[in-house]
Amino acid sequence: MSAESHDASQPVRRSWVSSANEADTDFPIENLPFGVFRRRGTDEPARVGVAIGRAVLDVPRCHAAGLLAGEAADAGAASQAPTLNPLIALGRAHWRSLRRRLGDLLQEGPAADDRRRRLTAAALLPLYEVELLNPLAIGDYTDFYASIFHATNVGTMLRPESPLLPNYKHLPIGYHGRASSIVVSGTPVVRPHGQTRGDDGPRFGPSRSLDYEVEVGLVIGRGNPQGARVALADAGGHMFGLCLVNDWSARDVQGWEYQPLGPFLAKSFATTISPWIVTMDALAPFRVPASVRPPGDPEPLAYLQDPEDAARGGFDVTVEAWLTTRTMREQGLPPHRLSRSRLRDMYWTFGQMLAHHTSNGCNLRPGDLLASGTVSGPGPDARGCLLELTWRGTEPVTLPSGESRRFLEDDDEIAITAACEAEGRHRIGFGECRGRLVAARR
Numbered sequence: 001m002s003a004e005s006h007d008a009s010q011p012v013r014r015s016w017v018s019s020a021n022e023a024d025t026d027f028p029i030e031n032l033p034f035g036v037f038r039r040r041g042t043d044e045p046a047r048v049g050v051a052i053g054r055a056v057l058d059v060p061r062c063h064a065a066g067l068l069a070g071e072a073a074d075a076g077a078a079s080q081a082p083t084l085n086p087l088i089a090l091g092r093a094h095w096r097s098l099r100r101r102l103g104d105l106l107q108e109g110p111a112a113d114d115r116r117r118r119l120t121a122a123a124l125l126p127l128y129e130v131e132l133l134n135p136l137a138i139g140d141y142t143d144f145y146a147s148i149f150h151a152t153n154v155g156t157m158l159r160p161e162s163p164l165l166p167n168y169k170h171l172p173i174g175y176h177g178r179a180s181s182i183v184v185s186g187t188p189v190v191r192p193h194g195q196t197r198g199d200d201g202p203r204f205g206p207s208r209s210l211d212y213e214v215e216v217g218l219v220i221g222r223g224n225p226q227g228a229r230v231a232l233a234d235a236g237g238h239m240f241g242l243c244l245v246n247d248w249s250a251r252d253v254q255g256w257e258y259q260p261l262g263p264f265l266a267k268s269f270a271t272t273i274s275p276w277i278v279t280m281d282a283l284a285p286f287r288v289p290a291s292v293r294p295p296g297d298p299e300p301l302a303y304l305q306d307p308e309d310a311a312r313g314g315f316d317v318t319v320e321a322w323l324t325t326r327t328m329r330e331q332g333l334p335p336h337r338l339s340r341s342r343l344r345d346m347y348w349t350f351g352q353m354l355a356h357h358t359s360n361g362c363n364l365r366p367g368d369l370l371a372s373g374t375v376s377g378p379g380p381d382a383r384g385c386l387l388e389l390t391w392r393g394t395e396p397v398t399l400p401s402g403e404s405r406r407f408l409e410d411d412d413e414i415a416i417t418a419a420c421e422a423e424g425r426h427r428i429g430f431g432e433c434r435g436r437l438v439a440a441r442r
Contacts, residue, residue, distance in 0.1 A: 014108040019053030026429025027051040033276035037130040046133050048079035054127050061123040071097035083137045088240050088366040132275035134184040136367045141177040143371045148347035150376035153388045172348040172356045178268035185274050185433045191440040192269035194253030206440035207250035210408040214321045214384035215245035218350045218370040226363035232306040235351035244274035244416045244433035245371045274433040286420040287312040290349045304352050313349035319375050319418040326411035327401045341375045341382040410439045
């Protein structure tokens with residue numbers, strides 16, 4: 001069996017694609033995330049690719065060149081589709097077989113014979129020559145509220161005496177989002193209209209309190225039949241990979257509409273995801289124990305407990321949010337980091353979210369998306385949205401350009417980045433989840 005990113009005997013591998021060996025690359029050979037692309041400026045069919053350094057490996061072309069066999073060949077054939085869904089639907093054995101084979105093709109060393117390397121090199125395209133597309137046909141999208149730091153901060157603004165509602169520490173809180181308005185990184189986001197509360201009654205117009213939310217998304221692999229629950233111990237077998245998510249939020253609209261049924265128009269106008277899905281195999285070395293519950297917190301009910309999930313249910317992913325304004329671009333200033341938080345600080349694991357989601361028999365399907373909710377941490381610099389950073393607009397953020405922000409203004413651009421790092425291993429990155437806010441339409 002070829003070496004994997006989680007093989008302790010060979011923690012760092014090298015590729016003959018030189019950019020994959022650079023220390024700051026998001027996409028070393030240990031990563032190999034999946035996405036969907038076409039060559040920029042063409043109308044050629046979209047198909048599945050894998051990121052390696054500053055290049056994309058065309059998986060269908062590898063298949064056509066006879067570089068894949070067995071389950072990897074079946075996966076290569078499925079990669080001719082314009083989304084990852086057919087590949088995901090084949091199951092874990094096929095994803096793993098394809099990823100192993102692509103790793104073999106890209107690995108430096110004597111095993112890479114000249115002919116095989118020539119054929120593989122012919123399937124490589126520079127990242128700057130491709131257009132990255134929405135990688136998924138997302139049938140359903142669920143957004144959770146899994147950060148106790150975020151929930152406590154927001155609750156303190158609304159209910160200072162009792163920030164957390166009684167159910168928070170007993171179950172992963174979530175709501176069903178809008179899958180049709182999920183867009184890929186780089187897609188402009190139009191400021192939404194909505195109904196808000198005014199001094200003299202409700203008003204309708206463009207949102208004045210537009211916010212971002214730093215989140216991480218779980219892409220569902222194998223689904224479950226309707227009526228059949230997924231046990232927490234089996235949840236890992238239903239996970240394909242993780243991506244970055246910006247769940248844009250109109251806070252003024254949300255404040256007026258959310259009772260009694262929760263978020264609606266304040267969240268459904270746009271959600272941005274990153275184009276690359278980092279697989280569970282790539283993330284294996286960065287699994288960590290679930291967040292430790294403080295003394296006195298209730299134990300989860302039995303269906304939300306599992307020793308393996310407690311030991312390795314977390315992910316050591318550092319997530320950052322960056323802001324660039326129009327003035328900053330005009331002045332040639334670099335993006336300003338707004339926050340830096342850790343996915344491992346979440347109160348609930350993705351396994352617990354998945355197990356709870358299906359505990360009533362709800363059927364998940366390949367390509368569905370479960371988002372973590374805002375990833376916030378214990379300190380002020382780890383607050384994953386402007387609602388928290390500016391404390392509901394009362395403490396504006398000062399930018400290097402001299403500007404300040406309570407909430408986002410037109411032409412502001414938010415970029416979310418993330419990476420896993422550990423001593424003795426290559427850094428694993430997620431690429432970018434980027435979106436620029438444009439003025440509301442009439």
